[in-house]
Amino acid sequence: MATYKEIKGVTVQTLDEDPVINVGAWSSGGAMNTAREGHGAAGTQDAALAFTGSSPPQTVNNEQYNGTSWTELANVNTGRYGIGSATSGTTTAALGWGGLEPSPSTKTESWNGSAWSEVSDLNDEKYYLGGIGTQTAALAFGGARGGDPEPILDESETWNGSSWTEGNNLNTGRKYISGTGSSTAGLAIGGTEPSTSAKVESYNGTSWTETTDINTARYGGASSSGPYTSSVFFGGSTGSLTGVTENWDGTSWTEVADMAAARTTLGGNGTSTAALAHGGQSPVVTTTEEFSFPPPTAAILTEGQIFLSAGTTLKGFGKAAGIPAATWASGGSLNTARGGLSASQRGTQSANIFFGGLEPSQSTKTESYNGTAFTEVNDLPAGRSYMAGGAGTSTAALAIGGEPGRQSNVYSWGGTSWSEVNELNTAKSLMGGGGTSTSGFSVGGQNPSVPTVYVQHEAWDGTSWTETTETNQGRYGNGAVGTGSPSILTTGGQHPGDTNISKTEVWNGSSWTEVNDLNEGRKYMAICGNATQALVSGGNDGSNTANTESWNGTSWTEVNNLATATAYWGSAGSATGAMAAGGYAPSITATGTEWTADAALSTVTVS
Secondary structure (H helix, E strand, O other): OOOHHHHHOOOOEEEOOOOEOOOOEEEEOOOOOOOOEOOEEEEEOOEEEEEOOEOOOEOOOEEEEOOOOEEEOOOOOOOOEOOEEOOOOEOOEEEEEOOEOOOEOOOEEEEOOOOEEEEOOOOOOOEOOEEEEOOOOEEEEOOEOOOOOOOEOOOEEEEOOOOEEEOOOOOOOOEOOEEEEOOOOEEEEOOEOOOEOOOEEEEOOOOEEEEOOOOOOOEOOEEOOOOOOOEEEEOOEOOOEOOOEEEEOOOOEEEEOOOOOOOEOOEEEEOOOEEEEEOOEOOEOOOEEEEEOOOOOOOEOOOOOEEEEOOOEEEEEEOHHHHHHOEEEEOOOOOOOOEOOEEOOOOEOOEEEEEOOEOOOEOOOEEEEOOOOEEEEOOOOOOOEOOOOOOEOOOOEEEEEEEOOOEEEEEEEOOOOEEEEOOOOOOOEOOEEEEOOOOEEEEOOEOOOOOOEOOOEEEEOOOOEEEEOOOOOOOEOOEEEEEEOOEEEEEOOEEOOEOOOOOEEEEOOOOEEEEOOOOOOOEOOEEEEOOOOEEEEOOEOOOEOOOEEEEOOOOEEEEOOOOOOOEOOEEEEOOOEEEEEOOEOOOEOOOEEEEEOOOEEEEOOOO
16 A cells, blocks of 8 residues: 555655645724714724714714724814725825715815815815825726716826826726725726626726726725735625625735625725725624734645644645535526536536526527636537536537437537437436546436336446446436446435435445435436535425535535525536536526635544
């Protein structure tokens, strides 16, 4: 038997204490003295200002945070909300402008550490606008102006320490817009135009350029102060309040830990590794949260790491340990809504194909997913639904049997088009299927014209189908995963005498063995993974269910539910990273959703 060193080339490390996960996290901070939203912000995580805003009504209150608690300071001269502010300002040098008094305002006020003074006005009245920069070099952009209908602005103005000058316009006007960076290198993020926007534009001191969108479109979010190449954007509203936090590395946005309290029109400042969120509407709150990453000196966990903790306990770090905490989030939607479709089960979360289904007529459509969006590719030779799809990947897959009329036809996907290959021995639909395009299988299914509920198991060797050992439980509408012979798992389904089957069976290459049942019997669910680590989601247990269960090779565990109960849909990927789309929820849908397990630290059991 090979040793760990022979396999990995290194011995197992012995560590005095566990390394930490290099991800951001929010923690509670001291509550503000005055609840508010739409207020100005400046400073760092442990030395910040929050001023004006709506309590409601609008307030003149000005507070300073010291990393623990808020202290009231001298008030602003004019109470306003929906203002812009120089978020890179400090507790002794800050600037705020515009807003609603409640009428639209052009006023600008400057803070010197002890008092606020009115300085030169904006050129135009505006509110719920963006702001970045410092007390002596700031940028105001976007927002709205009073009127019926209310104009949404693309204007920007620059501040040189004494006056405002009109600058080049945004490419897309937005209100409830956020910003980060400086007056010569900044970002304008999200907002409404009037629909909720994911747009991000960068500013180089002269003009605006569209850059990478945020992952979750929203308005009223807040950002750390910068710099331009490293920031976090958090909170806001998608139509409902959100605590989503995204990290910007100068090129792309990555979702990190959500805030504990979802809210919009909040204040934000600090850096990407030490940010501060305060106030906001949820309704209007005093809540403060602090965002942090582990310090640069911390020992960081890496995916796949295994070590002895304190010299005694063997621990590992990986995604499989994080499955119970995994969550569903929105993915790309199909171009054509349909139910009863199939997917390349052994594809990945970001590279797979979905094919066939009902539109409500039989569909020939095939769509390829790249992790962001679906693209229509070459059609199936004939419209099919309720196939045993799943065998293969985005470049080599099988479409097996199905409707109408219970088919025996099998089509092979070569990466660009479908071709017909040898047929099943028995025509059927609603069976489980999986494996690869050269080592596939189908399990169960039905052909009511016989009538039969099949215990049949057929194996594909790349050329022909062979009937092999039958399952213990006849079923249709079941799910199945595996690599083909000798490793297959089938679960769930329906039988005339047992409408919602929970029984699970595994194939070892020669026989089927009953193992632990699903927690919730169901049929017509999505399934992906393999015989030792699988994921079942949705389905029907008399009505559509949102329940998700994870298989660890021994038992099923209920994990986080789907946002929407869905049945008759397809999925691809693994138990730690899956993509599911289409189906009935209860109406026919094109919606896609992604399942992602975070890496987690766990104790490794040695037997």
